[in-house]
Amino acid sequence: MNFKSTIGFEVHFELKTKSKIFSPSPVSYGAKPNTETNVIDWGMPGVLPYVNKDVYRLGIMVALATHSHILPTTHFDRKNYYYPDSPKAYQITQFFQPLARDGYVEIEVHGKKKRIGIHEMHIEEDAGKNTHGTNGFSYVDLNRQGVPLLEVVSEPEISDPDEGYAYLEKLRKIVQFTGASDVKMEEGSMRVDTNISIRPAGQKELGTKVEMKNLNSFEHVRKSLAYEEKRQAQVLLSGGRVQISTRRFDEATGKTVLERVKEGDADYRYFPEPDIAPDHISDEWIEEIKSSLPRSAEERYNQYVNEFGLKEYDANVLLQTKESSDFFDKTVAAGADPQLAANWMNTQVNGYLNDNRVELADIKLTPENLAAMIKLIKDGTISSKIAKKVFAETIANGTDPKKYVEDQGMVQLSDTSVLEPMVKEVVDNNPQSVEDFKNGKDRAIGFLVGQIMKQTRGKANPKVINQLLNDELQKR
Amino acid sequence: MNYLNEDIDSLNEKLAQGTLSADKLAQDTVENIKKTDEKLNAWITVQEDAKPDEDLDFANNKLAGIPIAIKDNIITKDVKTTAASHILDNYIPVYDATVIDRLKKAHVTFVGKTNMDEFAMGSSTEHSYFGATHNPWDFDKVPGGSSGGSAAAVAAGQVVAALGSDTGGSIRQPSAFNGIFGIKPTYGRVSRWGLIAFASSLDEIGVMSKRAKTSAQVLNVIAGADDHDSTLSTRAVPDFTEYIGKDVKGLRVAVVKEYMDAVDGEMHEVIQKQIDVLKDAGAIINEVSLPLTKYVVPDYYIIASSEASSNLQRFDGIRYGYRAEDAKNLLDVYVKSRSEGFGEEVQRRILLGSFALSAGSYDRFFRQASKVRTLICNDFDKIFADNDVIVGPTTTTPAFNIGSEISDPIKMYNNDILTISANLAGIPAASVPAGLVDGMPVGLQVMAKRFDEGSIFQVADFIERNNKFYEKTPAGMED
Amino acid sequence: MEITEETIKHVAGLSRLEIDEKEIGKVTEQMSSIINMADQLSEVDTEGVEETVQVVDRDTVFREDKPEHWETREELMKNVPEQANGFIKVPVIINKDEDE
Ligand SMILES: [Mg+2]
């Protein structure tokens, strides 16, 4: 029997705001437990939520970037459930009237393009964190309570694990390039829940859904879905029934493990949040946000490859993060040659980041300085060898390359009236090399260039010396 | 000292003239509360070390140094706030409600927190972890509720003004039962920041006092926009004392047939007499109908209990409040702390609310109630298109005996039939003393369109000047 | 409508309240009469009527995204029944199926 899979995703993105969604507590990572909290985050008696405008702004950016229909009126709702990390014992979310509906992202798998529908997306508050001790106690930190989340719910239109992988990659890239979220799975700013059901080919109604929550990486998503496809098929083929359940992916074995069986849907007693008035999202505001929307990765890719003539590989490396692509764009905007800028970004800059375990935002190199250095190379002021020294200085200390080159006397020697006598002298002093050259030994020129470089302490323009040496040797 | 014959103006005069010091006023107030409260039990916390602020400007600030009572569901920093519940009986807040913040800026003197029905759920102040409050007119009677402590404290002359809260009549019904004035302002007029939520879409903080003007003076201070409550209106707040001392000529007064039908005998007569006074003074009386009146009790109990079931989930024994001692695991912490911490009536409302919101019940109960609420709002809009105020009885009977209704929740719930609609529609409403029935006070309810508290003060003050009820002393307070 | 003991037990579970086995009959009876009082609303024709869930006079009320520090951790911890190293301490969850 042949089976068809139906895969869906609920992806949570932490939205990048400075303060929480309903309270002004700062949003920060790694703070001491319960220090970035206030009476609202604690759900103290008598407190009220107050909506952070930027949460909507960032949510709308993602809605626009996924072609979603933004609802003119949204309203928050309460989802009631008890857990120690949920201080009010309800989550303020959007259930009846979410931020946006009916969007899509386009994926390409095995050379085929496909549109995956986005059912809806809503904004909501994150919960705190529980740490389970081994002594029979749990420890609650409410710093994360109230961090804004955007939950993106796909349509069940994904039919295999590879498509699922591609959907997540694409969605991540889209959100990343709006700048609305850091989209880092390892830091929890992107969290993936997936569900999968299978049914015999030809059958219309969907099979029983199995959920897998908080997967660690896209690769785990792919592996766990692939495992579930097989496992569920075996269950059905052996005459069994798939249980409505939540399963966990076990990294060590590559298998999924049953966590709990659900008996029907949870009763969250959703109802409209009476402490927050409805929010009307005006067309003017949507237009304003649209006009400030950063260019998508796709647009940038097309420009890099078609206009700048970069290799696909180079373009993709630049587009790995919005930060690196932004840096590159600014470097080009500051007058750098795109190809040289891409080379420097993808080799020297990335190398430096990796060696020092830092990010672009942490270093002193500016796009303006990188562009200035590239211009010095391009117009022959410095050699690429000197450039490496200049780069090391600029990236470490933020020094202006032009000033540095001048101060250090690094300007390249290209003046033929200065170089010509030196060339004559070096040829005069090395008759053996003249001999070798005549005998067709290429190395001869290299040796002579080296001599001149030694004399000029590397500042001579290699191109010019090569030309002059050639001319001189021909004459002999 | 007591305030049976005082108000803010009269106390301010003594303070300004120097015949009374604010310190002495504070001390005397506390002493009198301690002396008289043995019979009343109107207070949960008395601040025995109550001290007025320094350098008070009595000439320009009438509230300076005036002792005020605060219902114990309003958050006061560093002063125990319990909502009359075991689950919060040791709770010391770390912030102030907006109304407290504003009263502090007005330099009133805080003397303590008043008794109430637990979490404001009740109409008799019998549902308090700290025991029932007694009515100063007859200690065997209830003071009404849930702001029964505040009402009894004012009626007994322990303070000249008290803050209460009103979700379905909790200011107006006890005001009626105790023969004082009490106003529930428009929803969105007074910040709810720091009011322990019962039903968020209905709750409103208001003021209770013997004289309407006193409440106007306090409301002037506590009303208006606040950065902590996004459901609060940003409209300008008028000076409510400007509505004091006016006549009622030409005022269009609606009398609701269903409300008048709900009272009979002597009670009907007393209310009708107040209406006739308005008529004789030149008000235009129009009989109107609110045909949905019989549905307001079920409508209210679904909506209020649903919201309450969610609002009260935060009391889980984890971060503050009572935690059951023998809780071995997390579920125990929740279930035992809540089952031991909440009283019977609170648990009943939580069960009703959870039921109304649960899968399979939502449409038939919560959604239907929200739709009926729309119809109720529409009916008021229609009446206020042609009328300035609605007047009628505040309650169907005077205060009942302690213990007489507590075992019959439905009977208890029906006490609120005349007051609930104002909360559902968010309109302002007040109760002003109308007279005595069998020696117990009854109240005239005055309602107005949203944000028109002014007309309510105008009518209440007119009635008050006419019947001079404020000159009467509760039977239990006569020495 | 008929309200069963099962329904009341389910609702009590959702509410994290426990009803004494000896009391369940009485509680069910009382809740049943309250629920049936509430159910009178079914008589009202609400065909095509919008819902009113709040009566506020403004909408779209936003706060600017400015972080502020209010209370200190020490203040917030003041009422915590059990704490350790700046964390709120609670017994660990033993029943896995936390949602109903
Ligand atoms: Mg979800």
Ligand SMILES: [Zn+2]
């Ligand atoms: Zn979510």
